[in-house]
Amino acid sequence: xxxxxxxxxxxxxxxxxxVIDISKLEEFASELDGVVHTRVHExxxxxxxxxxxxxxxxxxxxxxxxxxxxxxxxxxxxxxNAVGSSHLSPYQLEIANLREQNSWVHYDDHRQxxxxxxxxxxxxxxKVKRNDALAELRAPIGNSxxxxxxxxxxxxxALDLADEGFEVYAVEKRPDIGGRMGxxxxxxxxxDCAPCILxxxxxxxxxxxxxTVFTYTDIEExxxxxxxxxxxxxxxPRYVTDKCTACGDCTDVCPVEVENEFxxxxxxxxxxxxxHEEAVPETYLIDMDNCIQPSELHPPxxxxxxxxxxxxxxxxxxxxHRTLHVxxxxxxxxxxxxxxxxxxxxxxxxxxxxxxxxxxERMMTGTGPTQGKVVRPSDGRxxxxxxWVLCAGSRDKDHNEYCSQICCMYxxxxxxxxxxxxxxxxxxxxxFTDIRAAGKGFEEFYNDTQNSNIEFIRGRPSSLEPTDEDxxxxxxxxxxxNEQLEYDYDLVVLAPAIVPSEGTKEIAKLxxxxxxxxxxxxxxxxxFKPVDTQAKxxxxxxxxxxxxxxxxxxxxxxxxxxxxxxxxGVDEVKLDPVIAEIDEGACGGCEELESPRCIDTCPFNAxxxxxxxxxxxxxxxxxxxxxxxxxxxxxxxxxxxFRSDQVLAEVKGLLDNAPEPKLxxxxxxxxxxxxxxxxSNRRQLYSSNILPVEIPDGAMVTPEWIVYALKQGAQGVFxxxxxxxxxxxxxxxxxxxxxxxxxxxxxxxEMEVNPERVGLKLAVTxxxxxxxxxxxxxxxxxxxxxxxxxxxxxxxA
Numbered sequence: 001x002x003x004x005x006x007x008x009x010x011x012x013x014x015x016x017x018x019v020i021d022i023s024k025l026e027e028f029a030s031e032l033d034g035v036v037h038t039r040v041h042e043x044x045x046x047x048x049x050x051x052x053x054x055x056x057x058x059x060x061x062x063x064x065x066x067x068x069x070x071x072x073x074x075x076x077x078x079x080x081n082a083v084g085s086s087h088l089s090p091y092q093l094e095i096a097n098l099r100e101q102n103s104w105v106h107y108d109d110h111r112q113x114x115x116x117x118x119x120x121x122x123x124x125x126x127k128v129k130r131n132d133a134l135a136e137l138r139a140p141i142g143n144s145x146x147x148x149x150x151x152x153x154x155x156x157x158a159l160d161l162a163d164e165g166f167e168v169y170a171v172e173k174r175p176d177i178g179g180r181m182g183x184x185x186x187x188x189x190x191x192d193c194a195p196c197i198l199x200x201x202x203x204x205x206x207x208x209x210x211x212t213v214f215t216y217t218d219i220e221e222x223x224x225x226x227x228x229x230x231x232x233x234x235x236x237p238r239y240v241t242d243k244c245t246a247c248g249d250c251t252d253v254c255p256v257e258v259e260n261e262f263x264x265x266x267x268x269x270x271x272x273x274x275x276h277e278e279a280v281p282e283t284y285l286i287d288m289d290n291c292i293q294p295s296e297l298h299p300p301x302x303x304x305x306x307x308x309x310x311x312x313x314x315x316x317x318x319x320x321h322r323t324l325h326v327x328x329x330x331x332x333x334x335x336x337x338x339x340x341x342x343x344x345x346x347x348x349x350x351x352x353x354x355x356x357x358x359x360x361e362r363m364m365t366g367t368g369p370t371q372g373k374v375v376r377p378s379d380g381r382x383x384x385x386x387x388w389v390l391c392a393g394s395r396d397k398d399h400n401e402y403c404s405q406i407c408c409m410y411x412x413x414x415x416x417x418x419x420x421x422x423x424x425x426x427x428x429x430x431x432f433t434d435i436r437a438a439g440k441g442f443e444e445f446y447n448d449t450q451n452s453n454i455e456f457i458r459g460r461p462s463s464l465e466p467t468d469e470d471x472x473x474x475x476x477x478x479x480x481x482n483e484q485l486e487y488d489y490d491l492v493v494l495a496p497a498i499v500p501s502e503g504t505k506e507i508a509k510l511x512x513x514x515x516x517x518x519x520x521x522x523x524x525x526x527x528f529k530p531v532d533t534q535a536k537x538x539x540x541x542x543x544x545x546x547x548x549x550x551x552x553x554x555x556x557x558x559x560x561x562x563x564x565x566x567x568x569g570v571d572e573v574k575l576d577p578v579i580a581e582i583d584e585g586a587c588g589g590c591e592e593l594e595s596p597r598c599i600d601t602c603p604f605n606a607x608x609x610x611x612x613x614x615x616x617x618x619x620x621x622x623x624x625x626x627x628x629x630x631x632x633x634x635x636x637x638x639x640x641x642f643r644s645d646q647v648l649a650e651v652k653g654l655l656d657n658a659p660e661p662k663l664x665x666x667x668x669x670x671x672x673x674x675x676x677x678x679x680s681n682r683r684q685l686y687s688s689n690i691l692p693v694e695i696p697d698g699a700m701v702t703p704e705w706i707v708y709a710l711k712q713g714a715q716g717v718f719x720x721x722x723x724x725x726x727x728x729x730x731x732x733x734x735x736x737x738x739x740x741x742x743x744x745x746x747x748x749x750e751m752e753v754n755p756e757r758v759g760l761k762l763a764v765t766x767x768x769x770x771x772x773x774x775x776x777x778x779x780x781x782x783x784x785x786x787x788x789x790x791x792x793x794x795x796x797a
Contacts, residue, residue, distance in 0.1 A: 007068065009069075021110070105676075116691070123653035139575060151542060152178075152553050173216075177202055182198060240284045253304060271292070338393035458479050501543075513728060580640075587614045589613040652712050654693065678768040723763060734762050
């Protein structure tokens, strides 16, 4: 193959070159077949470095480029732009990950790190020789956006987009907008009123000429992709028309009272109700699950109908179904609070006087269930001493390992406000693990709280126990003085962990968005693209992405709007051309089957049968997952630049130059490859004989690929892919990966090759530990297999 390849190596300011001998690596690269040019640069990702790539590709008339630098998940886009600025296609580039998956994790063995780097470069050189000169796909794009969720982050995103002149649809599952912020009385660290901040924004959202707001609305299905999303929504009936003036006469006569969910169960509401006094939109609705008569049997003389002065009640309403056509989407689906009943020792459900911070917040709000009075739920008495227990379900390996970020601050806020309400004689205690006050003005707020006669006790309580006197006994070890403490309180307030909302989980499934190990939506890159997702045209904001305070949510809502604006503020959008393609000569159309397998398996409805009976790929819908590749009985499907000949050429290049025992690892982009990248952030050491091959998804790893790798000298083959619930493509990808690995093992058994040489891990994004454990276990296994087989051969000889 007569191709002229250039290899560009980055020292990365010593991050790579302090471990890997770059001079020796360059010398090795220069001797590889097809390599006619090499260049070492201190920081190849800099503008100067990118200019070098562009200029030298043209000067040397190269046919492809390999860059040895940091992970492609960092600067692939910039490097593609640099290559694309030359006479080459941006896709005639391969990136060898010499930092995250080499120098940062093999710093204890410079020699082995160099040997692995050599094999990585060799593999990428063989791959890039066969890369196609793909052209970026382009599609016209309009100016419409969907914002899912109308909390503070969603409101900010919608307003910013609308102010730019874009058409915005805001869809909220609840009957009212404002999200969790709508339940707050005051905000930290300024202690100013939350409604004073939120209410004007809610008014702007409802009245903006470029925004259409749907409340009490469910999203049923989302199809399509950037530029052509079709979103099916159901607007639930309120049974109250727009004539409603929110006078409240109907609630006075309604005979039904149920728990008020807006007040976290502290108060009650009637079956016909408004969620709260300042609810937007300012209209009532009927809870038909608790209304005492089915809607079709309501006589005209129903109490609420008779009481309504404007005849606004209409029991004949039915769900309204609509389809929205939008170009891009912002997901701002908020958070839920952790189920505190799961923390056994805290007895949350055993005592009315153990409440959570949201309940106390509603009590302290003038429009709340107690009109601003803080009382014990058990007897309505004003408490004389109150304790807050922080990290209730957070920073706990048995519940949620992450920090919920806002609990320290809002607990101090509540304590400060309660000090003013209850006076100086009340004992107020905060039990904490560590106080985290990292925002602007937060440390000062913490210091002021300490000076407000509020007690800070460093120690997580082991138990909360109701006493015979209807109080709550807290047992804890004060780690500051190493003493066992035991105090009784009239009221105990738990600061619950923030967890992903049910809406976040639902939308993640509909949009096939990956979630990180904590369950929140995963950003495309935590540093460079914190509001982007792996799905082109879908952005995330607020606590759908993870715990954060109000300013951070507003900031992220604005950031998501800015990213959308950059995308839809032009006439057309660029799309990745790494998608499936059909070999029409090989395609048989699956005439013998009721439906073609590629159509049945495609999670994006991107394949159809044309008039000639052959399968065709819609390039605007295909995401390049490769699920169809290993499902085709004719081997007629491939993914561009991930054809078998291209991937297996990289495999051979890796294996021909790698030290033994050779463990080849097919790693999917979204989960297992990211997992190994994440290990580098911890400088987690692992075996340097693990040879990575990045692929879009594990589903495209056919049994033939696995067998080929072992025939080419791999002692073991690992396949990593997302588990079903985390895969941004489809849950079926994980199933197909398992099926392919099973078939490969069966074939190896027939070939009298130990099938235990093949390992599989279904990974969760953001959880690198299990991936490494499985890799190391396979590594140990193949070493043992090699030893046993050597002993057998020796005995036989």
